[in-house]
Amino acid sequence: MTESRWLAATRCELIPPREGRSVWIGGREIAIFNVGDGFLASDNQCPHKGGPLCDGIVTGRSVVCPLHTWKINLESGAVDRPSSAAGCVRTYPVQVEDGIVMVRLPLGTADREIIQDCQIVQA
Amino acid sequence: MSRLVVVGNGMAGMACVEQILKHGPKFQITVFGDETHVNYNRVMLSSVLAGEKSADDIVIHTREWYARNEIDLRVGVRIVDVDPVQAFVTGDDGSTTSYDKLLLATGSSAWMPPIAGLDKDGVFAFRTLDDTRALLARATPQTKAVVIGGGLLGLEAARGLQVHGCQVSVVHLMATLMERQLDPPGGQYLLTKMEQLGVRVLLGRSTRAIVGKTRVEAVEFSDGECIEADLVVVAAGIRPNAELGRKAGVTVKRGIVVNDYMETSSPDVFAVGECVEHRGVCYGLVAPLYEQGKVLAATITGHRGPTYTGTVQAATLKIMGVDVFSAGDWANAPDHVRFEDPGQGCYRRVAIKDGKLAGVILVGDTSDSHRYLDWLRTGTELGAQRRELLFPPPSSDAGGDVAAMADSFTVCGCVGVTKGAIIRAIHEQGINTLSQLKECTRASTGCGTCASLCQGLLRAVSPDFEDEKKKVICACVPFAEDRLRDILRSQKLKSVQEVLEIYGNGVGCEICKPALSYMLDMLWCGDHDEDKSARFINDRVHANIQKDGTFSVVPRIHGGVTSPDQLRRIADVADKYRVPMVKITGSQRIDLLGIRKADLPAVWADLGMPSGQAYTKGVRMVKTCVGTEFCRFGTQDSTSAGIELERRFEQLYTPHKVKMATVGCPRNCAEATVKDIGLVGIEGGWQVVVGGAAGKSVRKADLLITVEQTEEALEAAELFFQYYRENANYLERTYDFVERLGIEKVRKETVYAADAVREGLRDRFRKSKARAKDAWLEGQTPTHPTQFASIDPIDRSVRLLPDPRVPV
Numbered sequence: 034m035t036e037s038r039w040l041a042a043t044r045c046e047l048i049p050p051r052e053g054r055s056v057w058i059g060g061r062e063i064a065i066f067n068v069g070d071g072f073l074a075s076d077n078q079c080p081h082k083g084g085p086l087c088d089g090i091v092t093g094r095s096v097v098c099p100l101h102t103w104k105i106n107l108e109s110g111a112v113d114r115p116s117s118a119a120g121c122v123r124t125y126p127v128q129v130e131d132g133i134v135m136v137r138l139p140l141g142t143a144d145r146e147i148i149q150d151c152q153i154v155q156a
Numbered sequence: 157m158s159r160l161v162v163v164g165n166g167m168a169g170m171a172c173v174e175q176i177l178k179h180g181p182k183f184q185i186t187v188f189g190d191e192t193h194v195n196y197n198r199v200m201l202s203s204v205l206a207g208e209k210s211a212d213d214i215v216i217h218t219r220e221w222y223a224r225n226e227i228d229l230r231v232g233v234r235i236v237d238v239d240p241v242q243a244f245v246t247g248d249d250g251s252t253t254s255y256d257k258l259l260l261a262t263g264s265s266a267w268m269p270p271i272a273g274l275d276k277d278g279v280f281a282f283r284t285l286d287d288t289r290a291l292l293a294r295a296t297p298q299t300k301a302v303v304i305g306g307g308l309l310g311l312e313a314a315r316g317l318q319v320h321g322c323q324v325s326v327v328h329l330m331a332t333l334m335e336r337q338l339d340p341p342g343g344q345y346l347l348t349k350m351e352q353l354g355v356r357v358l359l360g361r362s363t364r365a366i367v368g369k370t371r372v373e374a375v376e377f378s379d380g381e382c383i384e385a386d387l388v389v390v391a392a393g394i395r396p397n398a399e400l401g402r403k404a405g406v407t408v409k410r411g412i413v414v415n416d417y418m419e420t421s422s423p424d425v426f427a428v429g430e431c432v433e434h435r436g437v438c439y440g441l442v443a444p445l446y447e448q449g450k451v452l453a454a455t456i457t458g459h460r461g462p463t464y465t466g467t468v469q470a471a472t473l474k475i476m477g478v479d480v481f482s483a484g485d486w487a488n489a490p491d492h493v494r495f496e497d498p499g500q501g502c503y504r505r506v507a508i509k510d511g512k513l514a515g516v517i518l519v520g521d522t523s524d525s526h527r528y529l530d531w532l533r534t535g536t537e538l539g540a541q542r543r544e545l546l547f548p549p550p551s552s553d554a555g556g557d558v559a560a561m562a563d564s565f566t567v568c569g570c571v572g573v574t575k576g577a578i579i580r581a582i583h584e585q586g587i588n589t590l591s592q593l594k595e596c597t598r599a600s601t602g603c604g605t606c607a608s609l610c611q612g613l614l615r616a617v618s619p620d621f622e623d624e625k626k627k628v629i630c631a632c633v634p635f636a637e638d639r640l641r642d643i644l645r646s647q648k649l650k651s652v653q654e655v656l657e658i659y660g661n662g663v664g665c666e667i668c669k670p671a672l673s674y675m676l677d678m679l680w681c682g683d684h685d686e687d688k689s690a691r692f693i694n695d696r697v698h699a700n701i702q703k704d705g706t707f708s709v710v711p712r713i714h715g716g717v718t719s720p721d722q723l724r725r726i727a728d729v730a731d732k733y734r735v736p737m738v739k740i741t742g743s744q745r746i747d748l749l750g751i752r753k754a755d756l757p758a759v760w761a762d763l764g765m766p767s768g769q770a771y772t773k774g775v776r777m778v779k780t781c782v783g784t785e786f787c788r789f790g791t792q793d794s795t796s797a798g799i800e801l802e803r804r805f806e807q808l809y810t811p812h813k814v815k816m817a818t819v820g821c822p823r824n825c826a827e828a829t830v831k832d833i834g835l836v837g838i839e840g841g842w843q844v845v846v847g848g849a850a851g852k853s854v855r856k857a858d859l860l861i862t863v864e865q866t867e868e869a870l871e872a873a874e875l876f877f878q879y880y881r882e883n884a885n886y887l888e889r890t891y892d893f894v895e896r897l898g899i900e901k902v903r904k905e906t907v908y909a910a911d912a913v914r915e916g917l918r919d920r921f922r923k924s925k926a927r928a929k930d931a932w933l934e935g936q937t938p939t940h941p942t943q944f945a946s947i948d949p950i951d952r953s954v955r956l957l958p959d960p961r962v963p964v
Binding site for chain 2: 040041042043044047048049050051052054055056057058059082083084085088089090091092093097099100102133
């Protein structure tokens with residue numbers, strides 16, 4: 034069982050509808066997307082050649098990587114296209130509280146001492 | 157010669173007169189029309205209201221046609237009385253006209269339901285060209301329009317008004333839209349589509365009164381509910397104009413009663429079209445007019461024999477992007493096959509009786525409506541087709557659909573033209589375009605739904621048919637680009653999301669979004685609603701993304717002529733931002749590679765140079781040679797010409813990148829003959845060449861024109877440039893575009909086009925240019941606070957270590 038924690042990433046209005054932005058948070062580069070009716074988060078690297086997913090065109094609940102048009106499902110992290118492609122992107126739970134986008138990030142074992150003063154929730 | 161008086165100058169009367177003329181000169185013909193116009197296509201009034209067609213576009217018979225056929229046309233005269241004993245008609249101008257034969261083609265009028273206050277200012281019918289013009293005059297943005305009647309005409313009127321910016325509500329008495337043509341589920345699909353278009357639909361409302369002092373202020377329903385209105389259109393149905401039939405002493409029930417020979421109860425009085433009642437049916441559609449007209453023409457000219465036995469009722473809703481088709485009697489059949497795809501907004505119901513098609517409803521996709529109509533008309537036994545009821549089998553070759561039809565298959569139901577007739581016309585008259593086919597056979601001149609079928613026949617049969625590549629952009633917005641441009645233009649759509657929601661799947665993808673963005677920018681000359689989310693990253697931040705996610709920056713150096721000061725600034729920027737690579741490009745520019753997104757605005761500010769648009773589908777550069785300035789071979793000042801060309805075109809966007817070059821002599825040092833647009837200096841003038849390529853494809857440019865003055869060369873380039881912007885498909889380079897159209901056609905429509913056409917191109921070019929600005933100015937005033945800036949996390953209290961399973 035991995036422990037995880039909700040972290041406040043950014044204010045909603047900083048990510049326009051149908052666009053993404055990257056945020057360095059908790060030692061990771063997370064891409065957060067405003068998909069119109071909510072927000073989704075994943076690692077910012079495309080599993081293909083590491084392209085910045087946050088700069089891709091959002092299509093529904095997927096994003097198309099700007100480098101070689103791999104299409105990544107932002108809910109499951111699966112690669113929608115090319116269909117033959119292996120690999121997937123790590124996605125993270127997101128919730129919005131008082132106009133703040135919160136992302137739940139898993140914690141490695143070494144992190145616990147660093148954040149001992151923070152509230153820890155069980156994943 | 158005996159005298160024929162025709163009362164009614166509409167589609168039915170004139171279609172019938174056309175048929176009568178085919179029997180040779182039998183009559184001296186006089187035509188009365190109470191409207192002041194020549195005969196026009198009433199079916200297309202919705203398209204006029206929606207701005208898709210002009211009043212001139214829908215004229216069927218010009219004044220020359222009447223004159224050529226020696227028809228005495230009296231427009232603006234309403235016939236108010238008939239004296240059947242002395243055989244003359246009386247007009248509202250007091251004139252009397254004698255006849256030997258009288259043809260009543262008086263059509264029908266808008267039915268006005270019993271609603272109080274219909275006389276208020278602002279209440280309109282939607283039946284004539286004058287009604288349409290009056291509506292257009294009132295249909296201004298924010299006008300609250302209420303359309304009473306949710307049938308074909310009401311919905312078309314609603315959409316037409318809404319296109320002009322009106323806030324439109326459709327009020328319908330019944331619980332289903334178009335309930336005569338659609339079942340409740342079909343009506344629901346249509347309702348969803350109308351609401352997506354932004355038309356409010358109120359079902360099950362009975363209108364009691366139009367409220368207001370002298371002008372319309374509101375519409376009141378029987379339950380007391382009231383909605384505001386500045387404009388009311390009554391489209392509650394039509395009633396046959398049969399009054400003159402009574403005055404002529406012939407049998408009239410709902411309409412003027414005719415038998416299968418199209419005879420009334422009097423031997424000298426005939427009637428055709430919507431004013432007649434045949435076998436108990438009054439038609440309100442276009443197809444029966446033509447069938448009746450043919451039979452009547454035979455009877456009245458003494459060739460009595462052909463009979464009219466009724467028409468399969470079929471209706472098509474003419475709203476762009478809302479496809480609805482209904483035919484036959486789907487309600488009273490025992491077997492039904494249904495198909496629904498809510499995601500695509502598609503609904504189909506096929507009703508079967510005694511092994512034959514009884515009726516059909518198609519919503520969302522009506523592309524194979526002709527198949528069903530043919531089964532209905534011919535009473536085809538569906539044994540073999542039972543497995544293909546919902547969709548046609550995939551044809552193995554492109555012409556398969558056409559080949560499968562019998563020669564007797566009716567292609568154009570309105571005018572009644574069969575496949576056999578079209579093929580004969582193609583062979584005998586050497587027809588190879590749709591407009592020639594229309595001219596010759598009149599096919600596809602009624603409601604126009606058979607146009608694609610006619611195209612298919614031309615493609616299959618005509619040896620010289622020039623098939624245009626009609627590829628849809630993508631599955632999200634399933635329209636060919638030229639059609640889409642028409643839609644966006646006529647429907648006045650200005651944002652990508654709006655287009656996707658109304659004409660697409662509401663979502664869009666990386667293919668259609670940038671294409672639509674380009675189209676909107678081009679069509680509205682920059683006055684559109686820019687949506688960065690629909691743009692590729694390069695166009696969001698005006699730099700070219702590299703494999704590591706950094707960007708390259710190429711400032712514009714007009715004509716490749718730089719200065720020590722510019723070079724110093726470029727060097728300073730390269731130092732200050734530790735630019736990993738500074739490179740001279742193939743196009744006489746300097747590329748700074750490896751710049752972080754967040755540094756872009758500062759880099760641009762420090763450079764103090766405009767964007768070179770190296771990252772986008774737009775005006776790249778004009779490569780030049782030194783021309784007469786220094787070169788001993790130069791015949792023209794290619795450097796100045798190149799700089800001027802670049803200044804005129806810069807900051808504009810194009811379907812694909814546009815690379816240009818100017819050279820001072822045919823030695824072609826700056827490679828102008830392999831550019832999209834090139835100016836080649838010759839002794840005493842310039843050659844303007846277009847459609848060259850030296851990239852993935854290599855192609856020598858075609859000569860557009862040879863001119864003497866530099867200004868003439870620049871103007872020719874400008875015409876081609878704007879023509880390419882307006883007519884090429886997105887991502888179609890000039891070399892594909894020119895090859896697809898042929899240089900002759902390009903010349904004809906640019907440099908050799910009529911003055912007005914060239915002025916139109918120049919005017920739209922100038923409008924776009926007037927609105928265009930250096931994209932890098934967004935560095936100082938970003939369109940969004942985080943357009944370039946990286947986001948700082950709110951929660952910095954923790955630093956999580958990388959997950960060991962995820963490689964960094």
